[in-house]
Amino acid sequence: MNIVITAGGTSEKIDNVRKITNSSTGKLGKAIAEQLLKNISEKDKIFYICTKSSYRPQGSNVEIIEIESTNDLLNQVTIILKNNKIDCFIHSMAVSD
DSSP states (O other), X not given: OEEEEEESBOEEESSSSOEEEOOOXXXXXXXXXXXXXXXXXXXXXXXXXXXXXXXXXXXXXXXXXXXXXXXXXXXXXXXXXXXXXOSEEEEOOBOOO
């Protein structure tokens, strides 16, 4: 089973100096991942897409994918969906408007 979990917030550049960021911590995504890790086999994989400051689960079958913006999120999700059979997608990330 392959699972994608998104967690944390995103940050969007306004110009070369300023950006809009929300303060989502990723605690919900981490809690979901940790519960899943208790119930999945060693061959199962969690793709955990998060921001640099997000809480992160620990596990040998967790792949951490760090992003910053909504474009980064879209690009990483597209890559994962193209290259893997995904059984479950949990989108708990607070995406900026």
